[in-house]
Amino acid sequence: MGSIAKDPREDVIQAWYMDDSDEDQRLPHHREPKEFVSLEKLGELGVISWKLDADNYETDEELKKIRADRGYSYMDFCEVCPEKLPNYDEKIKNFFEEHLHTDEEIRYCVAGSGYFDVRDRDEKWIRVWVKKGGMIVLPAGIYHRFTLDSSNYIKAMRLFVGDPVWTPYNRPHDHLPARKEYVETFVHADGAGRAVNAAA
Numbered sequence: 085m086g087s088i089a090k091d092p093r094e095d096v097i098q099a100w101y102m103d104d105s106d107e108d109q110r111l112p113h114h115r116e117p118k119e120f121v122s123l124e125k126l127g128e129l130g131v132i133s134w135k136l137d138a139d140n141y142e143t144d145e146e147l148k149k150i151r152a153d154r155g156y157s158y159m160d161f162c163e164v165c166p167e168k169l170p171n172y173d174e175k176i177k178n179f180f181e182e183h184l185h186t187d188e189e190i191r192y193c194v195a196g197s198g199y200f201d202v203r204d205r206d207e208k209w210i211r212v213w214v215k216k217g218g219m220i221v222l223p224a225g226i227y228h229r230f231t232l233d234s235s236n237y238i239k240a241m242r243l244f245v246g247d248p249v250w251t252p253y254n255r256p257h258d259h260l261p262a263r264k265e266y267v268e269t270f271v272h273a274d275g276a277g278r279a280v281n282a283a284a
Contacts, residue, residue: 092135094123095135096193096217096218099123099126100121101211110199110234112213121204126210128273129210129226130222131226132220133219133220134219138217141194150219154245155245155246156190160248161239161241163237163239164176164240165232165238180229181229181252182227183255184252184263185224185252186225188224188245191214191243193215193218193219194241196238196239198213200212200228200229201228213233226266
């Protein structure tokens with residue numbers, strides 16, 4: 085009997101439901117017992133992902149194709165660690181405030197790792213661990229937050245359609261059109277998931 089092939093994205097992106105502990109935000113915060121979340125379930129929430137060759141991002145044809153197909157014309161890098169990020173403590177605190185954006189948040193981890201936390205349809209936190217080679221797209225209007233893990237380092241490529249707008253809207257901002265559209269498309273979806281399956 086043949087076994088089901090493992091999704092290669094699982095090497096660089098894992099997700100699980102979080103506990104309610106107030107311990108250090110950089111800890112994994114698994115529930116007991118652990119409750120993992122599939123990349124397909126993330127897709128139903130609009131969160132899409134890829135596994136890419138982080139050692140060759142300058143020449144990676146797959147990355148070029150993703151950028152062309154999705155219109156990601158802008159690109160820069162952000163290094164998050166105490167030594168490289170000005171006002172580190174303040175920035176980390178801000179990143180961990182629950183917020184949304186009116187555009188997609190696209191992050192491609194080329195070194196290190198970090199946690200992107202997103203809300204499921206029942207308002208429970210899902211922790212998404214993105215490691216080197218993982219690229220994740222959070223849809224416009226999804227409530228989320230970011231923190232480093234205990235390695236205290238991530239270097240991420242930031243992509244954007246057109247001129248970048250990084251404005252965070254801290255919760256609550258349910259009146260924004262981007263939030264209303266997100267809720268209509270993904271929260272009130274029929275469960276079939278209308279997000280693109282990036283692995284297909």
